[in-house]
Amino acid sequence: MDDEQRHDMGTFNEDIIISQLRDPKTRRKAFESVVNQYSEKLYWQIRRIVNFHDDADDVLQNTFLKAWTNIDSFRNDSKLYTWLSRIAINESLSYVSKQKATISMDNEDLNLAERLESDNYFDGDETQAMLQEAVDQLPDKQKAVFNLKYFQEMKYEDISQVFGTSVGALKASYHLAVKKIEEYFNNHD
Amino acid sequence: MNEEYEIKKRLGNGVNNPFRVPENYFEDFTARMMSRLPADESETSTDDSSTSTPVIEMNNQKRHSKWLSWITAVAAVMVGVVIGLHIVDNNQQGPTATPTPTYASVQSSSEDDYEDIAEYAMIDAGDVYAYLSGF
Numbered sequence: 001m002d003d004e005q006r007h008d009m010g011t012f013n014e015d016i017i018i019s020q021l022r023d024p025k026t027r028r029k030a031f032e033s034v035v036n037q038y039s040e041k042l043y044w045q046i047r048r049i050v051n052f053h054d055d056a057d058d059v060l061q062n063t064f065l066k067a068w069t070n071i072d073s074f075r076n077d078s079k080l081y082t083w084l085s086r087i088a089i090n091e092s093l094s095y096v097s098k099q100k101a102t103i104s105m106d107n108e109d110l111n112l113a114e115r116l117e118s119d120n121y122f123d124g125d126e127t128q129a130m131l132q133e134a135v136d137q138l139p140d141k142q143k144a145v146f147n148l149k150y151f152q153e154m155k156y157e158d159i160s161q162v163f164g165t166s167v168g169a170l171k172a173s174y175h176l177a178v179k180k181i182e183e184y185f186n187n188h189d
Numbered sequence: 190m191n192e193e194y195e196i197k198k199r200l201g202n203g204v205n206n207p208f209r210v211p212e213n214y215f216e217d218f219t220a221r222m223m224s225r226l227p228a229d230e231s232e233t234s235t236d237d238s239s240t241s242t243p244v245i246e247m248n249n250q251k252r253h254s255k256w257l258s259w260i261t262a263v264a265a266v267m268v269g270v271v272i273g274l275h276i277v278d279n280n281q282q283g284p285t286a287t288p289t290p291t292y293a294s295v296q297s298s299s300e301d302d303y304e305d306i307a308e309y310a311m312i313d314a315g316d317v318y319a320y321l322s323g324f
Contacts, residue, residue, distance in 0.1 A: 028223075028226070031223075031226070032219060032223050035219045035222050035223065036219045039215065039218050039219060039222070040215050043210075043215070043218075044206070044208075047208050048208075053208070053209075053210055053211070057214075060218075061222060061225060064222050064226075065226070068226050068227075069227070120209075121208060121209045121210060121211070122207055122208055122209070123209060124205075124207020124208075127199055127200055128200065128205070128207040129207075131196065131199075131200065150196075151206075174192075175192060178192050178193050178196065181196055182195050182196065185195075185196075185199060
């Protein structure tokens with residue numbers, strides 16, 4: 001990577017990037033900047049939902065592939081990161097749903113906490129593994145809202161852009177998610 | 190008090206990330222991702238048109254007029270041959286022996302005529318497809 005490329009990667013101006021994404025001649029290079037800019041943030045969003053690194057890597061790649069093939073459908077009424085977050089959340093939930101169906105059919109052990117504690121890329125304690133298991137048992141919408149609010153520390157206004165729902169509805173979802181997680185912990189004390 | 194206070198109290202140190210990634214995962218991800226992206230169709234087609242638009246237009250016009258003149262010539266030869274065969278046929282059979290042509294006889298006559306024309310012009314289906322595709 002030469003100095004000019006490194007400079008391009010270092011300065012990320014969303015308006016310029018969006019106009020470059022609209023031009024087929026500069027699209028690929030602009031998209032490279034987008035991947036470079038947002039891959040890590042999106043990865044952590046995804047990882048908190050799918051839990052395992054290999055799965056998160058697959059979903060992150062699928063997210064960018066989907067963004068690339070649908071780049072013409074991106075509208076300026078939301079930020080790039082918000083649009084990518086929406087794709088990432090949908091891809092993650094869909095991935096987990098398919099995976100659960102497969103695991104159920106195979107009659108495998110569903111204890112996520114135990115699987116996490118034996119994973120090389122998880123070095124949390126038992127409580128953190130239990131938190132992931134509690135989150136994993138939430139309905140999709142609550143799971144996604146809890147992840148964005150609690151782990152990513154996003155504002156309700158930004159989350160409402162991701163889901164296209166009101167702040168009030170998100171607060172209700174988050175409140176329910178927190179209550180269910182607390183119940184989960186209380187039941188496992 | 191935050192509504193997630195109970196959760197944070199259990200975790201001890203608030204939001205802590207217990208997950209890890211392989212070494213250099215994020216550093217290498219962009220290059221790996223870009224190598225997986227398929228070619229952008231609009232990128233390819235626009236690049237072609239932007240670099241060679243005049244040439245393509247000239248070729249298209251040339252190809253189009255060449256194709257039209259060829260079809261016109263074949264049509265003219267077909268009409269001429271059919272009329273000629275009809276006159277010769279009438280002269281041989283005389284005015285009293287002209288039967289009313291049925292659909293089958295007209296159809297087979299046309300197909301025979303076409304085959305004759307193709308044979309005289311020394312063309313086959315391959316030539317026709319080559320002309321239509323512009324090569």
